[in-house]
Amino acid sequence: xxxxxxxxxxxxxxxxxxxxxxxxxxxxxxxxxxxxxxxxxxxxxxxxxxxxxxxxxxxxxxxxxxxxxxxxxxxxxxxxxxxxxxxxxxxxxxxxxxxxxxxxxxxxxxxxxx
Amino acid sequence: xxxxxxxxxxxxxxxxxxxxxxxxxxxxxxxxxxxxxxxxxxxxxxxxxxxxxxxxxxxxxxxxxxxxxxxxxxxxxxxxxxxxxxxxxxxxxxxxxxxxxxxxxxxxxxxxxx
DNA sequence: TGAATAAATAAGAATATACTAATATAATGA
DNA sequence: TCATTATATTAGTATATTCTTATTTATTCA
Numbered sequence: 001x002x003x004x005x006x007x008x009x010x011x012x013x014x015x016x017x018x019x020x021x022x023x024x025x026x027x028x029x030x031x032x033x034x035x036x037x038x039x040x041x042x043x044x045x046x047x048x049x050x051x052x053x054x055x056x057x058x059x060x061x062x063x064x065x066x067x068x069x070x071x072x073x074x075x076x077x078x079x080x081x082x083x084x085x086x087x088x089x090x091x092x093x094x095x096x097x098x099x100x101x102x103x104x105x106x107x108x109x110x111x112x113x114x
Numbered sequence: 115x116x117x118x119x120x121x122x123x124x125x126x127x128x129x130x131x132x133x134x135x136x137x138x139x140x141x142x143x144x145x146x147x148x149x150x151x152x153x154x155x156x157x158x159x160x161x162x163x164x165x166x167x168x169x170x171x172x173x174x175x176x177x178x179x180x181x182x183x184x185x186x187x188x189x190x191x192x193x194x195x196x197x198x199x200x201x202x203x204x205x206x207x208x209x210x211x212x213x214x215x216x217x218x219x220x221x222x223x224x225x226x227x228x
Numbered sequence: 229t230g231a232a233t234a235a236a237t238a239a240g241a242a243t244a245t246a247c248t249a250a251t252a253t254a255a256t257g258a
Numbered sequence: 259t260c261a262t263t264a265t266a267t268t269a270g271t272a273t274a275t276t277c278t279t280a281t282t283t284a285t286t287c288a
Contacts, residue, residue, distance in 0.1 A: 019130030
C-alpha cells in the first residue's frame with residue numbers, strides 16, 4: 001500500500017489548522033473520544049458560536065466529520081482524510097485530554113447517546 | 115533519558131509557526147542543508163525583508179539559529195529546541211526540497227563558504 | 229575610507245483571523 | 259403545535275498577520 005505524503009502547501013494548510021490551541025485541543029480530544037459541540041463549549045470555556053466556527057474550519061479542511069445523534073451533533077476525526085496518518089503522528093505527542101473529559105463526566109456534563 | 119512532550123499551548127504555537135508555506139519550506143530546507151537569507155529569497159521568490167521577517171518569527175520561536183559567515187548569515191535548525199524531536203517527526207513527511215536547492219546550484223546561486 | 233553586498237528593522241497598508249451578539253435552523257418532547 | 263435545547267450562520271469588530279517600501283546596520287574588498 002503506497003503511502004501518500006502531503007505536498008508542502010497541503011502540509012502547511014493542515015499545520016495552520018492545528019496551530020490554534022482550541023482547534024488542536026478539539027482534534028486531540030476527539031482522537032480519544034468523539035464529542036458534541038456543547039462538550040467543547042464546557043471544555044474550552046468558549047461561546048458556542050466560537051466553537052462552531054472552529055469546527056467548521058476543521059470540517060472544511062476535511063479533518064473532522066459530524067454525526068447527528070438526536071439533538072446533538074458529534075464530531076470525530078475523519079479517518080478517510082488522505083493525510084490522517086500524518087495528523088495522528090503529530091497529535092500523538094500532544095498531551096492527552098482525557099482528564100478534562102473525566103472532569104466533565106464528574107460534573108455530569110458529558111453527553112451520552114448509548 | 116526522559117522525553118519532553120510539549121503542552122498543548124506550546125504545541126499549538128509551534129504548529130502555528132510551521133503552518134505557513136514559506137516558513138514550513140524554510141524549516142524543511144534547513145533540515146537538509148543550512149542556508150543563508152539570499153538563498154531563501156531565490157528559493158521562494160520573495161523579497162528579502164519578507165524572508166527576513168519569517169526567519170525572525172522562527173528565531174523568536176526558538177526553531178532556528180543563525181551563524182554569521184562573513185557577509186552571509188546562515189540559518190539552521192536549532193537542535194537544542196526542547197521539542198525538536200517532535201518538529202523532526204512532523205517535517206519528515208514533508209517532501210524534500212533538495213531538488214530546489216540543486217536547481218539553485220545549477221544556476222550558480224548557491225552560497226558556499228568552505 | 230568608500231562602494232557594494234547581505235541582512236535586519238521600521239512604518240504603513242491590505243488581508244485574514246477569531247471573537248461577540250443576534251438570529252436562524254433543526255430536533256425533541258410535553 | 260409550541261417551548262426548549264443544540265447547533266449553525268451572519269454581521270460586525272478588534273486584532274493579528276503578511277506583505278511592501280524605505281532605511282539602517284554590518285561586512286567585504288578595492
